Amino acid sequence: MTHKKSIGIDIGGTKICGALIVEGGNILKSVKVDTPQGEASDTAHVVSGVIKEIISNDVVGIGLGVPGWVDHEKGTIYNTPNLSLSGFDLRGAIHDKFNLPVFIDNDANLAVLAEHSFGMAKDYKNVIGLTVGTGIGGGIILNGKVYRGVTGTGAEIGHMVVQPNGPKCGCGSSGCLDVMASGTGLIRAAKERINKGKESQILKLANGNIENIQGPMITKAAENGDKLAKECFDEVGFWLGIGINNLINICNPEMIILGGGVAGTGDLIMDPVRKVILERTISPNKDVCKIVISKLGNEAGMLGAGALVFESSKVSHNN
Numbered sequence: 652m653t654h655k656k657s658i659g660i661d662i663g664g665t666k667i668c669g670a671l672i673v674e675g676g677n678i679l680k681s682v683k684v685d686t687p688q689g690e691a692s693d694t695a696h697v698v699s700g701v702i703k704e705i706i707s708n709d710v711v712g713i714g715l716g717v718p719g720w721v722d723h724e725k726g727t728i729y730n731t732p733n734l735s736l737s738g739f740d741l742r743g744a745i746h747d748k749f750n751l752p753v754f755i756d757n758d759a760n761l762a763v764l765a766e767h768s769f770g771m772a773k774d775y776k777n778v779i780g781l782t783v784g785t786g787i788g789g790g791i792i793l794n795g796k797v798y799r800g801v802t803g804t805g806a807e808i809g810h811m812v813v814q815p816n817g818p819k820c821g822c823g824s825s826g827c828l829d830v831m832a833s834g835t836g837l838i839r840a841a842k843e844r845i846n847k848g849k850e851s852q853i854l855k856l857a858n859g860n861i862e863n864i865q866g867p868m869i870t871k872a873a874e875n876g877d878k879l880a881k882e883c884f885d886e887v888g889f890w891l892g893i894g895i896n897n898l899i900n901i902c903n904p905e906m907i908i909l910g911g912g913v914a915g916t917g918d919l920i921m922d923p924v925r926k927v928i929l930e931r932t933i934s935p936n937k938d939v940c941k942i943v944i945s946k947l948g949n950e951a952g953m954l955g956a957g958a959l960v961f962e963s964s965k966v967s968h969n970n
């Protein structure tokens with residue numbers, strides 16, 4: 652039996668990654684290019700170039716992952732805050748070029764689909780994925796399928812409000828998980844403390860300029876035993892724990908899988924998360940839920956976009 656092949660494209664704010672993927676999850680070829688900072692048609696042009704480089708004549712379809720609010724069924728891109736794709740018919744543009752089935756979805760939905768298709772969540776039916784980086788993206792698999800809601804814009808876990816009086820979020824609300832428990836939250840926590848005159852190695856790592864502070868500096872300081880840096884991780888981990896507690900209580904999943912740079916700091920962020928779950932989450936929900944860190948790394952987006960093609964062709968075949 653020959654295995655099907657698909658193309659998975661992960662369109663990020665700074666990089667566009669594409670891969671030729673075999674059903675089962677092996678990557679045969681991959682390409683990474685800079686995201687053009689121009690109009691939507693420029694992005695479509697670059698995406699087409701990536702596809703041309705990796706396509707083979709037995710590809711069954713193309714999957715596109717976009718960082719924003721997307722209607723998977725209609726193909727509508729409602730809003731991409733970090734890219735000029737809002738309102739642009741990217742699916743149509745790529746379909747016109749290659750005359751293959753093209754599928755599109757939110758990148759965080761695709762990250763959890765990648766875990767469910769090829770990663771640590773392969774054997775589970777109810778799984779929630781969180782990508783904790785500069786912001787927070789979320790995806791939910793319920794009963795073995797991606798849960799998207801009515802307009803495809805459900806599972807926006809990053810915009811769950813955990814602190815109503817918290818800082819403003821890009822979505823217009825305030826105190827969303829996205830601003831409280833992300834890399835942005837970590838940097839804010841460090842700046843607030845340092846602005847109050849507290850001592851920390853972080854400032855030295857930022858060459859004495861508070862505006863230069865970045866996430867990896869806080870991680871490095873915390874690993875060196877810096878008290879203030881550890882406090883920042885405890886604070887951000889607390890809010891992440893509150894968000895995860897809510898998700899476990901509502902969805903009762905078998906697994907929560909975390910990806911992204913902040914999740915990659917391991918116990919620094921996970922210790923305070925586990926503490927919140929232990930103290931607050933109801934049993935038996937917390938007893939059956941594994942909380943793990945993704946091993947797919949930067950490939951999750953492309954793999955998920957490729958998996959979307961296999962998933963979607965399975966559905967149309969069954970109909």
Ligand SMILES: [Zn+2]
Pocket residue numbers: 809810811820821822823824825827829
């Ligand atoms: Zn928000």
